Amino acid sequence: xxxxxxxxxxxxxxxxxxxxxxxxxxxxxxxxxxxxxxxxxxxxxxxxxxxxxxxxxxxxxxxxxxxxxxxxxxxxxxxxxxxxxxxxxxxxxxxxxxxxxxxxxxxxxxxxxxxxxxxxxxxxxxxxxxxxxxxxxxxxxxxxxxxxxxxxxxxxxxxxxxxxxxxxxxxxxxxxxxxxxxxxxxxxxxxxxxxxxxxxxxxxxxxxxxxxxxxxxxxxxxxxxxxxxxxxxxxxxxxxxxxxxxxxxxxxxxxxxxxxxxxxxxxxxxxxxxxxxxxxxxxxxxxxxxxxxxxxxxxxxxxxxxxxxxxxxxxxxxxxxxxxxxxxxxxxxxxxxxxxxxxxxxxxxxxxxxxxxxxxxxxxxxxxxxxxxxxxxxxxxxxxxxxxxxxxxxxxxxxxxxxxxxxxxxxxxxxxxxxxxxxxxxxxxxxxxxxxxxxxxxxxxxxxxxxxxxxxxxxxxxxxxxxxxxxxxxxxxxxxxxxxxxxxxxxxxxxxxxxxxxxxxxxxxxxxxxxxxxxxxxxxx
Numbered sequence: 062x063x064x065x066x067x068x069x070x071x072x073x074x075x076x077x078x079x080x081x082x083x084x085x086x087x088x089x090x091x092x093x094x095x096x097x098x099x100x101x102x103x104x105x106x107x108x109x110x111x112x113x114x115x116x117x118x119x120x121x122x123x124x125x126x127x128x129x130x131x132x133x134x135x136x137x138x139x140x141x142x143x144x145x146x147x148x149x150x151x152x153x154x155x156x157x158x159x160x161x162x163x164x165x166x167x168x169x170x171x172x173x174x175x176x177x178x179x180x181x182x183x184x185x186x187x188x189x190x191x192x193x194x195x196x197x198x199x200x201x202x203x204x205x206x207x208x209x210x211x212x213x214x215x216x217x218x219x220x221x222x223x224x225x226x227x228x229x230x231x232x233x234x235x236x237x238x239x240x241x242x243x244x245x246x247x248x249x250x251x252x253x254x255x256x257x258x259x260x261x262x263x264x265x266x267x268x269x270x271x272x273x274x275x276x277x278x279x280x281x282x283x284x285x286x287x288x289x290x291x292x293x294x295x296x297x298x299x300x301x302x303x304x305x306x307x308x309x310x311x312x313x314x315x316x317x318x319x320x321x322x323x324x325x326x327x328x329x330x331x332x333x334x335x336x337x338x339x340x341x342x343x344x345x346x347x348x349x350x351x352x353x354x355x356x357x358x359x360x361x362x363x364x365x366x367x368x369x370x371x372x373x374x375x376x377x378x379x380x381x382x383x384x385x386x387x388x389x390x391x392x393x394x395x396x397x398x399x400x401x402x403x404x405x406x407x408x409x410x411x412x413x414x415x416x417x418x419x420x421x422x423x424x425x426x427x428x429x430x431x432x433x434x435x436x437x438x439x440x441x442x443x444x445x446x447x448x449x450x451x452x453x454x455x456x457x458x459x460x461x462x463x464x465x466x467x468x469x470x471x472x473x474x475x476x477x478x479x480x481x482x483x484x485x486x487x488x489x490x491x492x493x494x495x496x497x498x499x500x501x502x503x504x505x506x507x508x509x510x511x512x513x514x515x516x517x518x519x520x521x522x523x524x525x526x527x528x529x530x531x532x533x534x535x536x537x538x539x540x541x542x543x544x545x546x547x548x549x550x551x552x553x554x555x556x557x558x559x560x561x562x563x564x565x566x567x568x569x570x571x572x573x574x575x576x577x578x579x580x581x582x583x584x585x586x
Contacts, residue, residue, distance in 0.1 A: 065083060065084070065085055069546065069548075070545065070546025070547070071085050071528075071544075071545055071546065072085045072086070072087075072528045072532075072545060072546075072547055073085045073546070073547065074547070074548045075547065075548065075549065086527075086528075087456055087457050087458065087525045087526060087527055087528055088458070088486065088487040088501075088525035088526075088527070090458070090489075090525075091458075091487045091488075091489050091499045091501065091523075091525055093499060094314065094498070094499040094500070094501050094502075095487075095501055097316070098313050098314050098502070101313040101316060102286065102313050105277070105284055105286070105311070105313070105344055106275060106277060106284075106286060108277050108279050108282070108284060109277045109278045109279035109280075109282070109284070110164075110165050110166055110277065110278055111141075111143070111166065111275070111276070111277060112141065112260065112276035112277065112278050112283075113140075113141045113142050113143045113166070113168060114140050114141065114142070114168060114169045114170070114252060114257055114260065115136060115140060115142040115143075115168055115169065115170050115171075115172055115248055115252070116142065116143045116144070116145045116160060116168040116170075116171055116172070117133070117142055117143070117144050117145065117172045117174070118144075118145050118146075118147075118150055118171060118172065118173055118174060118183075119144050119145070119146065119174055120174045120176055120178070120179075121146075121147050121178075121179075121180050121183070121206055122176075122178070122206065127144045130273075133248075135172070135247045135248050135249065136247075136248055136249050137247075137249045137259075138259070138262075138263075139258075139259025139260060139261050139262050140249070140252065140259055140260060141260060141274070141275070141276060143166070143168065147180065147182075147183055149162065150171075150183065150186060151182070151183075151186055153171075153186070153190065154190075154193065155190045155191075155193035155194045155195040155239075155240065156193075156194075157194070158194045158195070158196070158239075158240075159195075160190060160195050169196065169252060169255060169257055170195075170196040170197070170198055170248055170251060170252065170255075171187070171190065171195060171196070171197045171198070171199075172197075172198045172199055172248050173187070173197065173198065173199025173200065173202075174199070175199075175200060176200075176202075177200065177201075177202055177203040177204060178202060178203075178204055178205065178206050179202035179205070179206075179218065180205060180206060181205060181210070181214045181215075181217055181218045181221075184202060184218055184221055184222065185221070187225075188221060188225060188237070190240065191225070191237040191238055191239075191240035191241075191242055192237065192238030192239065192240065193238065193239060193240065194238070194239035194240050195240045195241075196240060196241045196243070196251065196255070197240065197241070197242050197243070198242075198243045198244070198246070198248045198251055199243075199244060200244055201222045201223075201225070201226035201229070201244065202218060202222050203218075203219065203222070204218070204219075205218055225237060225242060226242070226244065230244070230245070231245050232244060232245025232246060233245060234246065258302060258329050258330070259300075259302065260274075260276055260301070260302045261274045261276070261285065261287075261299060261300070261301060261302070262299070262300040262330070263297055263298075263299055263300075264297055264298035264299065264300060264332070264367075264368050264370075264374075271289065271290055271291050271293075271295060272287060272288070272289065272290065272295070272297075272299070273287075273288050273290050274286060274287050274288070281348065281349060282346055282347065282348050283301070283303045283306065283346070283347040284344060284345075284346050284347075285301060285344065285345045285346070285347075286342065286344055287299065287335065287337070287342060287343055287344070287345055288337075288340070288341070288342035289337040289338070289339060289340055289341050289342070290340070291339065291340070292339040292340065293339055294336075294337070294338055294339060294376075295335070295336070295337040295338075295341075296334075296335075296336050296337075296373070296374040296375050296376045296377070296391070297334070297335060297368070297373070297374045298332050298333070298334050298335075298366065298367055298368045298374060299332070299333050299334075299335050299345075300327070300330040300331070300332050300333075301330060301331050301333065301345065301347070302329065302330055303330075303331050303347045304326065304329075304330075304331065305326075305351075306331070306347035306348055306349060306350075307320060307321075307347065307348055307349070307350045307351055307352055308320075308321040308324050308331065308333050308345055308346070308347050309321060309345070309346045309347075309348065310343055310344070310345060310346075310380075311343070311344035311345075311346050312343060312344075313342065313343075313344060314502050318346075319380045319381075319382075320352060320380055320381045321333055321345075321354070321379075321380060322352065322353070322354040322355055322379040322380050322381050322386050322387075323354065323355050323358070323366060323377060323378060323379040323388075324354055324355075324356075325356045325357075325366075325367055327367075331347070332367055333345060334366050334374065334377055334378070336376050336377070336378060338502075338503040338504050339503055340503070341502070341503060352381050353381070353386060353400055353401060353402070353585045354379070354386075354400070354401050355379050355386070355388070355398045355399065355400060355401075356399050356400065356401050357398070357399035358377060358390075358396055358397070358398055358399075359396070359397050360392075360394050360395060360396045360397065361394070361395070365377060365390075365396075375390065375391050375392055376390065376391030376392075377389070377390045377391065379398075382582070385582045385583060385584055385585065386400075386582070386583040386585050387580050387581070387582050387583075388408055388410075388580065388581045388582075388583060389410065389578070389579070389580045389581065390410045392410070393410050393411055393412035394409070394410060395407065395408075395409050395410075396408050396409075396410060398583070400585065404585075406583050408581040408583060409581070410579065410581060411579040412579075413576050413577060413578055413579060414471060414474065414576075414577040415480075415574045415575065415576050415577070416467060416468070416471055416574060416575040416577075417572060417573070417574045418463060418465045418520065418572075418573040418574055418575065419440070419465075419572075419573075420438060420439045420440045420441065420463075421437050421438060421439045421440075422437070422438040422441065422461050422462065422463050422569075423435070423436075423437060423461070423462040423463070424436045424437070424438050424459055424460065424461050424462075425459065425460045425462075426451075426452065426455060426457075426459045427457055427458070427459075430451065430455060430456075430457055430531075430544060431450070431451030431454065431455065431544065432444075432449060432451035432452040432455045432459075433449050433451060433452065436449075436452070438461075441482075441568075441569055441570055441571035441572070441573070442568075442570065443485070443566035443567055443568055443570060444459070444526070444530075444567040444568045445530065445564045445565070445566055445567060453530075453534075453564070454530055454531055454533075454534035454564070455526075455530065455531065455567070456526055456527065456528045456529070456530050456531035456532075456545075456567075457525065457526070457531075458523055458524065458525040459523070459524055459568065460521065460522070460523050460524075461520075461521070461522040461523075461524065461569050462519075462520070462521050463519075463520045463522075463573075464517055464518070464519055464520075465517070465518055465520065466516060466517055466518070467513055467514070467515060467516065467518055467575060468515070469515045471575065471577050472513065472514075472515055474577035474578065474579065475510075475578075475579070475580065476508065476510050476577075476578045476579075476580070477508070477509050477510045477513050477575060477576070477577055477578070478506045478507065478508060478509065478575070478576040478578055479492065479497070479506065479507045479509045479513075479520075479573075479575060479576075480504070480505065480506050480573065480574050480575075480576050481500065481505035481506070481507075481522065481569065481571065481573055482505065482569075482570060482571040482572045482573055482574070483505075483570035483571060484500065484505045484524060484569060484570070485524070485526055485565065485566050485567045485568060485569075485570060486501065486525065486526050486527060486567075487499060487500070487501040487524070487525050488500045488501075488505060488522050488523065488524050488525075488569065489522070489523040490507060490520075490521070490522050490523075491520070491521040491522075492509055492512050492513070492518065492519070492520055492521075493512055493513075493514060493518055493519055494519070495512050497509070497512070506576070509575070513575065520573075522569055524567075524568050524569045526565065526567035526568065527565070528545065529562060529564070529565055530564045530565060530567060531544060531545050532545055532547070533562065533564055534564075
């Protein structure tokens, strides 16, 4: 977090790289949800041990930087990995065919860099691991780094490498002691030869790159953090390399968790249907126990779960609640559900009913930042589309107020949601004087079942954007006319990303509506 004295102004001083978190953020007063999300994620991602099938030794050259996590070309999607330096590799041992570190981490294979250089001590360690039963994938080293120990160490390196790899070949796969040395084959193929399939496979998305994951394992749990890397909503089946455990969804945004009742145990994997908003995330936690669940969903002859092949999915979910199974689907209609015992249940999903909350809206902007203080928005639109220049360039928090009417019939629904639609970027919501909390993640929906009332309802939505639009507007103005102050304008570099960016849509964009959500509860006794 950046330290800012009052004379630094707003947004103030900041480091020129990384993530900027400070009390001068436009949305700092609404940051509790975001910080709670980070806290929950950090707590879970420190449990047990990281699960990785492969460790990549990245050599001893200086400088030599490890890249951020990415899909390694020789490994492909669905597997995860670690990068090891020389110091860590020297602490490794081979136990029961796996490479094990003192802290408890273990790997199925060690991958050497695509480089003909290697320290003699590292090659000696590789030979030790092979003799003890490790699987090693990589090319034969030909020379040492630098001139220290040259030529004696390089001569010894070549001698040992020739003994292990043999003559120069396009490929090789040979037993060394209890281990296996492979060259000319992708490590993914080596893992498949070993019977180790991908840890995570995505079934119904355009590309495996639409989903990223981290896997942790404790003595009693497998914890997967799954995130949607794209802006599009993702409804798909995900196959996890976990067997005989009950999946649960843990929501790091809300802190809620519920058992998953839409999954199937298949050969070498557990198939789970997952719904994620754009850039959304969820923890899928597998724990001991087994509950009744849905193994197949179809409607009018079309199978929606399990997804056939690589087809795109539809929004569906099922969970256990008060001894019954609750099912909901994004498409209304008649569905046939097959339970794990083979019992079939037919259910009808009713289309959600919506009550639009339309304009006009009373909108108040803070005094002193150039925007007209009291405004009326006939319909919801971005501040950047306003005829008022101060509103177009505004950065900060504006307050929307609206009185709307709700018919009595809608209140008969078992669950009611306030859906804000598109929010740029964070909203704090009050309904009928009750604080509904902050929404900074899609979908911007809040449960209002106990708050909504027949007739008139009073809605207040405080919306904050970022500093970007005001920084763009102030750029190039004389200092006396600038409302913002930051050290990012100083120095020889004038090509900061925000200087090249276009103003971002801001405010409450909607559409805002009350959604009457219908679920189907199934008696499974």
